[in-house]
Amino acid sequence: MILKMKKEDLSAFLESAKEWGELWGPTRKGDKVAFEKVDALSQMDLKATRTIIPPKKFLYPPRFTMFDFDDGGYVERTGEVPNRILFGIHPCDTHGIQTMDKMFLEEYKDPYYAERREKTLLLGHSCIPDEKCMCSATDTEFIAEGFDLFFTDLKMFYLVWVGSSRGHDLVQMRPELFNRDIGKDDIINYTEYRSWKSSQFTSKVDFTGMPDIFELGYNSPVWDELAEKCLSCGQCTMVCPTCNCYNVVDEVELGTIDGTRDRFWDSCMFREYSVVAGGHNFRDRRADRLKLWYTHKLQAYIGEFGEPACVGCGRCVATCPVDINVVSVSKALKEQEVGK
Amino acid sequence: MSSPKVGFYGFTGCAGDQLMVLNCEDRLVDLFGATEILSFAMAKSDNHDGELDVAFVEGSISTEEQLEHLKDIRKRSKMLVAIGTCACWGGPQAMKLEEGGYEERYKKVYGNASIELSKAFEAQPVDAFVKVEMKIPGCPIDKTEFLSAVTKVVAGRHPYLYKFPVCTECKWKENPCILTEGKFCAGPLTKAGCGAVCPSHNIPCVGCWGPTDDLNVSAEYNLLREKGYDVDEIVKKIKKFGGAGVAKMVKELSAKKEAKK
Ligand code: SF4
Ligand code: SF4
Ligand code: SF4
Numbered sequence: 001m002i003l004k005m006k007k008e009d010l011s012a013f014l015e016s017a018k019e020w021g022e023l024w025g026p027t028r029k030g031d032k033v034a035f036e037k038v039d040a041l042s043q044m045d046l047k048a049t050r051t052i053i054p055p056k057k058f059l060y061p062p063r064f065t066m067f068d069f070d071d072g073g074y075v076e077r078t079g080e081v082p083n084r085i086l087f088g089i090h091p092c093d094t095h096g097i098q099t100m101d102k103m104f105l106e107e108y109k110d111p112y113y114a115e116r117r118e119k120t121l122l123l124g125h126s127c128i129p130d131e132k133c134m135c136s137a138t139d140t141e142f143i144a145e146g147f148d149l150f151f152t153d154l155k156m157f158y159l160v161w162v163g164s165s166r167g168h169d170l171v172q173m174r175p176e177l178f179n180r181d182i183g184k185d186d187i188i189n190y191t192e193y194r195s196w197k198s199s200q201f202t203s204k205v206d207f208t209g210m211p212d213i214f215e216l217g218y219n220s221p222v223w224d225e226l227a228e229k230c231l232s233c234g235q236c237t238m239v240c241p242t243c244n245c246y247n248v249v250d251e252v253e254l255g256t257i258d259g260t261r262d263r264f265w266d267s268c269m270f271r272e273y274s275v276v277a278g279g280h281n282f283r284d285r286r287a288d289r290l291k292l293w294y295t296h297k298l299q300a301y302i303g304e305f306g307e308p309a310c311v312g313c314g315r316c317v318a319t320c321p322v323d324i325n326v327v328s329v330s331k332a333l334k335e336q337e338v339g340k
Numbered sequence: 341m342s343s344p345k346v347g348f349y350g351f352t353g354c355a356g357d358q359l360m361v362l363n364c365e366d367r368l369v370d371l372f373g374a375t376e377i378l379s380f381a382m383a384k385s386d387n388h389d390g391e392l393d394v395a396f397v398e399g400s401i402s403t404e405e406q407l408e409h410l411k412d413i414r415k416r417s418k419m420l421v422a423i424g425t426c427a428c429w430g431g432p433q434a435m436k437l438e439e440g441g442y443e444e445r446y447k448k449v450y451g452n453a454s455i456e457l458s459k460a461f462e463a464q465p466v467d468a469f470v471k472v473e474m475k476i477p478g479c480p481i482d483k484t485e486f487l488s489a490v491t492k493v494v495a496g497r498h499p500y501l502y503k504f505p506v507c508t509e510c511k512w513k514e515n516p517c518i519l520t521e522g523k524f525c526a527g528p529l530t531k532a533g534c535g536a537v538c539p540s541h542n543i544p545c546v547g548c549w550g551p552t553d554d555l556n557v558s559a560e561y562n563l564l565r566e567k568g569y570d571v572d573e574i575v576k577k578i579k580k581f582g583g584a585g586v587a588k589m590v591k592e593l594s595a596k597k598e599a600k601k
């Protein structure tokens with residue numbers, strides 16, 4: 001279902017929606033754009049292209065306690081998660097959450113992720129690509145599902161996609177703010193918007209054929225050259241909306257066996273990640289770790305799910321200090337040469 | 341089960357790590373309750389030698405007398421834990437490791453004055469002389485990281501300390517990367533554990549937690565050169581807290597650069 005809303009009504013709508021839960025949206029402090037808790041629409045920066053960390057931080061926090069234990073057993077730390085409305089999520093990040101859902105909700109359902117997912121409403125918003133955005137190359141520039149509501153800004157008004165019954169319930173909180181008077185001009189407007197957005201991409205990256213190029217370049221010296229530059233800092237993994245690996249540790253109280261079991265973000269870019277019992281390391285070489293990360297994003301995942309694990313958000317481009325990212329790596333593999 | 345016997349010892353350093361242990365407030369009582377502390381000169385007066393389950397050693401080793409004492413502690417201990425970056429990697433006093441010239445530096449400071457205390461030498465980390473089972477770095481150590489490790493050590497469990505670099509915690513805190521912006525941040529070379537306090541305040545990491553598990557010194561060096569930093573400045577900053585953990589790598593790097601010239 002697609003509805004129409006006056007732009008000036010958004011603020012009132014979000015105010016009412018806050019009855020369901022906390023309102024979070026993209027805010028700007030200097031260079032830093034991050035999803036923060038806000039009181040009102042006016043505190044958000046809807047023009048910001050990307051937050052440093054994607055919304056995965058809500059569904060799967062960097063470090064959290066799963067349960068408390070003592071000699072009698074364990075008690076899950078569920079029930080502590082507040083209801084949250086995330087407003088302003090872009091198509092790439094919504095696709096990223098769908099990838100996370102595949103990892104954490106399908107074959108083995110992760111109760112901690114499931115709880116947070118259940119208590120989070122995703123209210124998407126259209127965006128203006130910058131030079132680092134490449135969702136047009138990963139086919140994630142528009143989104144048809146996975147959100148509760150999605151707001152497309154058509155200058156004079158919003159087109160609002162209703163993607164779930166929970167999204168519909170939100171609309172029902174202020175039904176008078178929405179209408180279905182969609183006319184000829186609106187359709188033309190929307191069509192123009194789509195081609196305008198598609199024309200805004202300046203990134204020339206092209207991922208077609210990447211699975212074959214990875215296969216062909218499996219033993220390419222390019223991997224060693226990239227490894228010489230890589231700092232193993234792990235930033236790429238932390239900022240990528242589809243990276244989901246974690247480590248688990250117990251913290252215990254002094255003199256007792258009481259404690260907590262905690263989980264935190266890990267990265268296959270770290271040497272420690274692939275050490276197994278007995279001390280053997282399957283990916284001791286930095287080059288092998290880089291190869292794993294990039295083949296996972298642009299080859300192996302396509303083999304399994306028919307689409308890349310990269311949603312084109314551009315965060316690895318924005319953050320890697322030495323310019324290793326999906327663009328530079330695929331270019332290096334195609335041209336068999338590492339740029340500058 | 342009798343409580344594990346432990347001892348705290350300080351060598352060349354600022355005693356900041358022992359101070360941090362004393363600063364563990366409410367948890368300190370638990371620590372004293374869960375262990376039998378044979379020796380902790382900064383905390384109590386009736387200290388005695390004896391067999392130890394765990395010895396915690398702070399500071400680098402820089403005199404013959406210290407070395408004798410360290411060897412004695414090692415002999416008496418089932419496990420030796422280095423606490424603080426000086427004990428783990430040598431600390432700032434070990435930043436000239438692998439460069440030679442100790443005698444000249446010594447003369448410059450002390451002239452010809454005769455010092456009778458004990459013969460001094462270039463400061464080195466504890467594991468340059470004796471076996472160290474575990475390192476808890478930091479300048480000073482972080483209470484949470486220390487207590488998390490000690491709790492497990494005294495319970496005979498395996499402690500887990502982050503091995504990855506400061507950057508990981510920096511991203512957990514959602515900071516923009518100041519290295520990418522061109523500042524000299526040593527985060528990628530430095531073990532996490534401090535909570536990335538410096539970059540979280542927009543101040544570059546100077547590396548005070550010491551080297552991380554899998555650092556790529558030459559990548560950081562090349563990047564900083566590209567960003568226009570001076571060779572001496574880079575080397576100095578990397579070696580300041582990296583000590584024995586980076587000295588050889590920096591030396592090899594410099595040799596390679598020389599050969600290229
Ligand atoms: S590719 Fe870049 S961001 Fe990722 S670990 Fe290497 S240096 Fe860090
Ligand atoms: S690989 Fe890079 S561009 Fe692709 S989703 Fe991850 S961070 Fe975004
Ligand atoms: S600011 Fe420093 S510590 Fe933070 S990610 Fe960048 S290099 Fe790492």
Ligand code: SF4
Nearest residue numbers: 534538545546548549
């Ligand atoms: S950020 Fe770096 S310099 Fe600052 S406390 Fe942590 S390790 Fe030390």
